[in-house]
Amino acid sequence: MMATIDVSFLTVQVLSALRQAAFLFLISSGLTLIFGVLNILNFAHGALYMLGAYFIYALTLHLTGPAGFVVALLAAPLGVALIAAVIETGLLRRIYVQEEIYQLLLTYALVLIIDDLAKIVFGPEYKSIPKPDAISGAVTIFGGTVPVYTLLVLVLAPAIALVLWYLLYRTRTGKIVRATSSDREMADALGINMSALFTLVFAFGAILAGFGGALAGPARTVFPGVGTEVIIESFVVVVIGGLGNLWGALIGSLLIGTLETVGIIVFPEFEMSLIYLLMVAILVVRPWGLFGRPLKIKALSEKNLGMEAQEISPVHFSVNPLVRVIPVLLLLAVPLVTGRFYQYLLTQIFIASLVAVAFNLLLGTTGLLSFGQAAFYGVGAYTVGLLATKAGVSTLPALLLAPVFAAAVAALIGFFCVRLSGVHFAMLTLAFGQLVFTIAFKWYGFTGGDNGIQGIPVRPLPGGVEIGSTQAMYYFALAVVGVSVEILRRIRSSPFGSTLKAIRENTQRAAYLGVNVKLYQWAAFVIAGAFTGLAGGLYALMEKSITPDIIHWTKSGEPVFMTIIGGIYTFAGPMVGAVVFTVLNSYLVAWTEKWALVLGIILLVMVLLLPGGVVGFVNEKARAAFGKRGWVRRWTFSKSAAS
């Protein structure tokens, strides 16, 4: 009797693990294929999955019955492919010559846009997709009840995998795809039209994502933002398997599908943490994934795709110290003339500025795109929250410990991340960030889980200075952020900072010159983490309550956004970006629900047209306009433009 129960249980679980793996494979195979050929990690791949699910939803409203379902299942991915082809030819193609982070950012902007458009078109609620009767029942296998639809998935997904194998290994185009993913430049020189191939592969990857969505939609549900969940899982799959490697995607899907199923049974609380832990464990042993190899980045050379790279010139002058004092004086005077709303808004801006400036020590100065900054922000915020509520620690010591803990976590995470570079680095920081998020989100006993921490007390500073009021908090944040930003500015212009810049400009040359590149990158990562943690601590004090939302990976996108808006090669850029972002955020949220759409469009436009950011643009114009008038230059800039 026991035996039969076990068998039925086992059957149900094994099939459910395989079904999960099947969905994961459909999405991640497309992701990895696109990465292999285009060298772009497509953040929008989850959004394409979502579109596949929405399309089958919309189609089955009109097409009913088994035949209608089949038509919808086939038509939905084709619709997705069409959209993908438009994205590739209309947007991505324009920036292939830019650095790879711009491509990543463009697809990230698309996530914001597509998610919000889906919300506008289909509404914010969860949709379930009806299945025809023939496939909506269940059958009994070894005593276990298994939905027929699961069996259908388990037939279709392997069939797709076989088709994929055939296309890649038995057709000429497939062989070209494999050749191109190992050496794009060579393929180009052998007469293969890269533009056409890129469009084809991007659209084909989208078909796989769209099919994944169309197939998974009826089994799960679909809602705007489902893509952001899905994309993270598939990032984990492809990173575990090795970016760009199809077998890696297959094995990764099976591993993650199994682990998720087992995790739900054995550790229901920490199921999501488990997959990030597995990923970390694998990357510790094999930094490039199970089947991956270190990438020889063969950037497309100029003119390779028929255009010149837009030169984003780093700006080498700094503003005269006297001029720099002016904004500080103005800010000191603000509370005299404004009310609590603006004081609160500006406090938010200060905190955001610190996050962005710290982030840009990595991106603009060192050339590392971290997509996990929210983790350090969260560690800082939770340090203050937990110390203040659970241990009764006073405000100032708690705040000072925030960067310490954040630095410690950054030291650990950074140790693993700096072994990688480029997209791999971004991925790993993202995964670590999500690991921290899942812990904060699920560990009710310690972090309060998704309830977070409420009622964080703000105690007087030594000497009895109260900072509980909005105005006092304003000055306190101004002081803390002002000092921090000045420290970061000095770090950037110190010899240490120059070495970081040298690493960004030419990592290989820096290594030849005897620089311990990894050590420097790690140090920058820890410093950035510490200041991000400090900002998080300030946030906890300002809001007096925190929730794990502040650690979610979408939060890690905010400093990226601010920095790109402001300009990555200028020190002030991220701060300008923080102003723009925070103001947009508070006004747009009040004014329209579609603020992610607006942000996405702004980011898209910036990446396409002004990759140097607002400040970079203004600087260039200012230099052109004032460069001739000596006195303006002398009074405004301490050093004139060097280059």
Add this chain to the structure above:
Amino acid sequence: MALLELDGVNTYYGRSHILFDVSLSVAKGEVVALLGRNGAGKSTTFRSVIGLTAPRSGEVRFKGEKVNGLRAFRICRRGIGFVPEDRRCFPDLTVRENLEVATRREKQAENPWTVDRVYALFPRLQERERNLGSQLSGGEQQMLTIARTLMTNPELLLLDEPSEGLAPLVVALLAEMILQIRKEGVTVLLAEQNLHFCAKVADRGYVIDKGSVKYEGTMKDLLADDEVKEKYLAV
């Protein structure tokens, strides 16, 4: 009329100026050597011709038509084949697949190269047909990259340091093959540091140093010119 002409070509990598007013020409049927030390600019000259690093100024003419500014795959389809240094065969593809990938169907050559024809030229490749690119020896990889480029039916073959790092016996074999390829009607421009190798196969030579052409003449004159050899070639 020359098959290939470079006229005052200047090429940059980012901000660094690498080629300075390089001019040279190759007539149909010739084998021409481009000699120079490490970092002289040989590979950059080739990349400028094939369009992987387009020149900023000057002109590259192929069969009298300007080709600089075109993308690499278009230049390839016009009839220039590029065999890079470091033998970049596709490591994950079998020998046969490496050849198939390069086959151009749209181009109508009179006597197009086929897999069988290149196997006749490089019998060793046929023996290793099913091996992956990454499993070949250095000499075999060099043959494969040359064979692969031939599959695009080039009228002009740019060979970048084919003899580098190969055993003397293999180098001698390679020289035979280049002469054979020439007999098949393919013009060859050869970048080399190995003067003796060039002496065997080339008619004329250019010497390039620090990005500009310092000498041009027949191979015979060049071999006799000790000053040039000493100054620009590590002889």
